[in-house]
Amino acid sequence: MKAFPAGFLWGGAIAANQVEGAWQEDGKGPSTSDMQPNGVFGELVERKEGDSALKDVAIDFYHRYPEDVALFAEMGFNCLRISIAWTRIFPNGDESTPNEAGLAFYDDLFDELAEHGITPLVTLSHYEMPWGLVKEYGGWGSRETIRCFEHYARTVFSRYQNKVKLWLTFNEINMSLHAPMTGVGLPNSSSKAEVYQAIHHQLVASALAVKACHEIIPDAKIGNMLLGGLMYPLSCKPEDVFETLQQNRSWAFFGDVQCRGAYPGYMLRYFRDNGIEIEITDADREALRTTVDFISFSYYMSGCVTADEALNEQLRGNILSMVPNPHLPSSEWGWQIDPLGLRTLLNMMWDRWQKPLFIVENGLGAKDHVEADGSIHDDYRIAYMNDHLLQVREAIEDGVEMLGYTSWGPIDLVSASKAEISKRYGFIYVDREDDGSGTLARSRKKSFFWYRDVIASNGANLE
Numbered sequence: 001m002k003a004f005p006a007g008f009l010w011g012g013a014i015a016a017n018q019v020e021g022a023w024q025e026d027g028k029g030p031s032t033s034d035m036q037p038n039g040v041f042g043e044l045v046e047r048k049e050g051d052s053a054l055k056d057v058a059i060d061f062y063h064r065y066p067e068d069v070a071l072f073a074e075m076g077f078n079c080l081r082i083s084i085a086w087t088r089i090f091p092n093g094d095e096s097t098p099n100e101a102g103l104a105f106y107d108d109l110f111d112e113l114a115e116h117g118i119t120p121l122v123t124l125s126h127y128e129m130p131w132g133l134v135k136e137y138g139g140w141g142s143r144e145t146i147r148c149f150e151h152y153a154r155t156v157f158s159r160y161q162n163k164v165k166l167w168l169t170f171n172e173i174n175m176s177l178h179a180p181m182t183g184v185g186l187p188n189s190s191s192k193a194e195v196y197q198a199i200h201h202q203l204v205a206s207a208l209a210v211k212a213c214h215e216i217i218p219d220a221k222i223g224n225m226l227l228g229g230l231m232y233p234l235s236c237k238p239e240d241v242f243e244t245l246q247q248n249r250s251w252a253f254f255g256d257v258q259c260r261g262a263y264p265g266y267m268l269r270y271f272r273d274n275g276i277e278i279e280i281t282d283a284d285r286e287a288l289r290t291t292v293d294f295i296s297f298s299y300y301m302s303g304c305v306t307a308d309e310a311l312n313e314q315l316r317g318n319i320l321s322m323v324p325n326p327h328l329p330s331s332e333w334g335w336q337i338d339p340l341g342l343r344t345l346l347n348m349m350w351d352r353w354q355k356p357l358f359i360v361e362n363g364l365g366a367k368d369h370v371e372a373d374g375s376i377h378d379d380y381r382i383a384y385m386n387d388h389l390l391q392v393r394e395a396i397e398d399g400v401e402m403l404g405y406t407s408w409g410p411i412d413l414v415s416a417s418k419a420e421i422s423k424r425y426g427f428i429y430v431d432r433e434d435d436g437s438g439t440l441a442r443s444r445k446k447s448f449f450w451y452r453d454v455i456a457s458n459g460a461n462l463e
C-alpha cells in the first residue's frame with residue numbers, strides 16, 4: 001500500500017484550557033472557559049473563592065509538559081497542535097502591555113518542542129477568550145474586541161516569529177452558531193442577528209490576523225479552523241437534498257468567507273429572508289479580502305438532514321441537531337462513526353476551495369479500562385483511527401492536497417462538551433477521574449505503540 005506524501009505532518013492536537021490547568025498562575029486572567037466549568041455548552045458560573053472545577057488543574061500540562069513532549073516524541077510526532085491561552089498574555093484582554101510570565105511559558109514550550117524536532121501548530125483562540133472582554137465590552141459583539149485581538153495576535157507573532165511558522169486563527173469558528181458564549185462571548189440566549197454580527201467581527205479579526213502574520217512572519221503559513229459538519233440527506237427526496245445543501249452551507253459559509261474573501265450570495269439571502277441586518281463597513285470588506293493560506297478542520301462524525309419538520313423534531317439528537325444515520329454505528333457518546341465521510345469531506349473541501357487541507361482534530365472519545373497490570377487495550381481507538389486514516393490516504397490518491405494530520409487529544413484531557421475526563425481520546429493515559437481524584441501519572445496505551453508504528457512507516461502499515 002502507498003505511504004503518505006513525504007513531509008506529511010503527523011502528530012496530535014491539544015487546547016490550553018483542556019490540558020494546562022494552572023488557571024490562576026503566573027498572572028493568568030480568567031477566561032470564558034474558566035466560567036464554564038461544566039463544558040462549552042454549559043451555563044456560566046461566576047467563580048467564587050474556594051470552589052473548583054476539573055479544568056482548573058486539567059492534566060497539569062502547565063507543569064508537566066516536558067514529560068508529555070518526550071512521550072509525543074517517542075511516538076515520532078513531527079507536529080503538535082497547541083493553543084495559546086489569550087489570558088496568559090493579556091489577563092483582561094485589553095491591556096497594552098503583555099504579561100511576561102505568560103509569554104515566557106510558551107517560549108519554554110516551543111523550545112522543548114524544538115529540542116525534540118516537533119513543529120508547533122498554534123491556534124490563537126481555542127474555545128476561550130478573556131472574561132474581561134465579555135464583561136466590559138460584550139465579547140465579540142463589540143468592535144473593541146477586534147482591536148484587542150489584533151493586538152494580541154501581533155504580540156504573539158512578534159514574540160514567536162522565529163519559533164512558530166504554522167498558525168490557526170479561531171478553533172471551530174462555526175461553533176458559535178451552537179455555543180455563542182464559547183465562540184463569541186455572547187449569552188447563549190442571544191438572537192441570530194446578534195450572533196451573526198459577532199461572527200462578522202470575528203471573521204474580520206481572523207482576516208486581520210492573517211494579514212498581520214504575513215507582515216510579521218513572511219515565511220509562516222496561517223489557516224482557519226472549521227468544524228467539518230458533514231451532512232447527508234436522510235432520503236433522496238429533492239426537499240431533503242436541498243435542505244442538506246443549506247445545512248452544509250451553514251458551516252461552509254465560514255470557509256467561503258475565509259477562503260474567498262467575501263460573503264457568498266446565499267448568506268446575504270439568508271440574512272434578508274430572516275430580517276438580519278449586519279453592519280459591514282467598507283473597511284471590513286477590505287479586511288476580509290485577505291484569505292487564509294490553508295484550511296484546517298476537525299472531523300468526528302457525520303449526520304443526516306430531513307426537510308420533514310415533524311421527523312426532525314422526533315429524531316434530532318446530538319449537539320449539532322443532526323438526525324442519526326441508520327447505517328452507521330455510534331460511539332458511547334452517540335457520535336456516529338463514519339470513516340468514508342472523511343474522504344467525502346476532504347474531496348468536498350478541496351473541490352470547493354482548492355487550498356491545502358490539514359486535519360487538525362480526529363479521534364475517538366471512549367471509556368478505557370485499566371487492567372490489573374496497568375495496561376490498556378484500546379483496540380476500538382486503533383480501529384477508529386486506522387479506518388479514518390485509510391480514507392485520508394484514499395483522498396490523497398483522489399488528488400486532495402494535504403499538509404498533515406493531528407489526532408485529537410493524544411494524551412487524555414478534559415472534554416470540551418462535558419468537561420469530563422472519562423471521555424478519553426489519548427494514546428497516553430492520565431490517571432485522573434471525573435471527581436478530580438488520581439495521581440496524574442501518565443502511561444502508554446496499546447494505541448501508543450500502534451500510532452508510533454503508523455508514523456514510522458509514514459502510513460504504509462495501515463490495513
Ligand code: BG6
Nearest residue numbers: 015171172298365415416417418
Ligand atoms: C472539538 C473541539 O469540538 O472537539 C475540542 O475543538 C474538543 O476542543 C473536541 O475537545 C472533542 O469534543 P469533546 O466534547 O469530546 O471534548
